[in-house]
Amino acid sequence: MKTPLSEKIAKNPWIGWALFLGTMIVVFVLGLLAASIVQRRTEANLMNTPRYKIDEFEPRNEAWGMAFPREYQTYSQMSDTLFRSKYGGSAFRDLLDEDPRLVILFAGYAFSKDFNQARGHVYSVVDVHNTLRTGTPANENEGPQNSSCWACKSPDVARVMAKMSPADFYKTKWSAMLSEIVNPIGCANCHNPSDMTLRLFQIPLKEAYERMGKNVESLPLNKMRTMVCAQCHVEYYFKGDGKYVTFPWDKGLNVDDIEKYYDEYAFADWIHPLSKTPIIKAQHPDFELFQHSIHYQRGVSCADCHMPYVTEGSQKITDHKVQSPLNNMEASCMVCHKQTKEELIKNVYDRQDRVYTQKIVLEDLLVKAHIEAKFAWDNGANEKMMEPVLKLIRQAQWRWDFVAASHGASFHAPLESMRIIADGIEKASEARLQLSRVLATLGHNEPVPMPDLSSKEKAQAYVGIDLKKLKGEKEEWKKNVLPKWLQLAKEREQNMPLPERIM
């Protein structure tokens, strides 16, 4: 190779041509390789594309089910109401009947009329129709509740909110949306129709994160498997006269942080008619308490236990029958825990039993505090005397409700639940101690007579709820009023095209 290449080519031009062609061929093959890589990536994207074109706001779960029959099938299984665990499950449970103390604690609030164990997502709309808490509105301008109630009940909410602002939506009466919101919680609440990735469409959650200066737009997949649940399974309140759904997280997610937030607003859900306490109602702060869970801290998401992977023949799918893991322990718990089922159930119940027992202790104290406070008012106590007492009752009931309302808390975060209840017991005891001083000042040094609250009926009679009348009105309303709205919804949906097949 002493002679330079150029001289060689000068002698034999074909070498030059060979070089030229050789390079061209290499470039051509490289191009083919690039094309192949791009094509295979497109394949990967197409694999996750539904075979049907689903509209961004498609609220009908059965329409999504056309593209994802297996998932839809397991989703539909949520209609099963057979499972009953020790404290929960999907079976019907009249919680007021199981624990009449709740009637006193929620006196003056709709929960004292009717409070049942929540059933599966597929019942979200029906159960809102059925509950006595929503009343019997004769037209779209009546009724005790606003449309804020609908915010978490249906994928129709996003569809309607695309046409009107959230503020306008929350302002309307609950009854005004009866003909619009008809599909139970389902596919669109968590999924992006274009590629089935998880998405957050709950405006209150996004706003809460914005106020905290955090971004919820691009989270890793496993975080999303928790966040889609945090769209609804959280503490919230209706802000102002517009009943704007708001998550009170600005100061943090702990029970004390949220209380500070509410105190700053001097917020109260209602004034308790017996003790005249301005009460904050806690609404299932599941996500907040889950932060204290050892499972959460070890990276487990909600879906890991409540929607585990299951094998169906030769395929594995995410079980969309969202339910208590106690009904599905092989797939839920035993993927990680190698103990026997009996042992694991015992571990769960051990925690729940202890939290439940202490919860009842606190409930008893609170019931007595409310009735003793009423006795004090009746015997001439003034506001100045009662102010510190009411503050303590408010704090104690907030702590009790924070744990009691989050059904999973006793297992998710037993330690934090116990801490909160212990705090509550201390506050409730202090309230009763101060009450006894108030009563002593008023010249009473005897135990306050307690009414018989041994059953739901007796308790409701004591707070003046005529259940028979309410139930009768509801039945009447369901027979004569509700069907008209549902008919309107039916007519509206008849004109909605079903997803079309694109692949």
Next chain:
Amino acid sequence: MFDWAKQILKRFQPPPNWRVPVIVLAGIFTGTGLFVFYTSRAWSYVSDDPATCVNCHIMRTQYVTWHHSSHREQATCNDCHVPHDNIVRKYYFKANDGLRHATIFTLNTYPQTIYMHKPGQRVVQENCIRCHGNLTAMVKANVDLDTILAGNGKRCWDCHREVPHGTVKSLSATPYGTAPVPKTDTPNWLKKLIK
């Protein structure tokens, strides 16, 4: 000082009348090479990110089953599937296996159900013991693949068959499992321009 380098360069210098086409061709060649590098996300294959492994969509089942297993929090694909005793072996094995996978995937010659080949099995067996050594030592399972193949022991997953991918593993086993999808090549500024 750089005479020898100049000598070599000279050898490759095309004659003056060839210069332009050669420069253009070299540009095309390099450019195409760079595009292949970019579109295949070649740099990501040095990392330990499981999302890289799902660039080939036939690995979805493996990704999704791992993502639903208890190993998800502790071990990435590479924790089990590449050696960790020294950096040279690690990257040699990674490169070797990666190129093998890339070739099989490109030529469409992959099977419907993926099984580990022997070198892969050797590495996984090593890695089971690497993390679970305190357990495996107790049951005399600290054996390498050669001992197992000679009939003096079992692979960990001969008994622990579900760990971590489960037993359902064909390419179509997880049709709608959520796994990271490779991002498009088109940069955002270009998308906006096209709009």
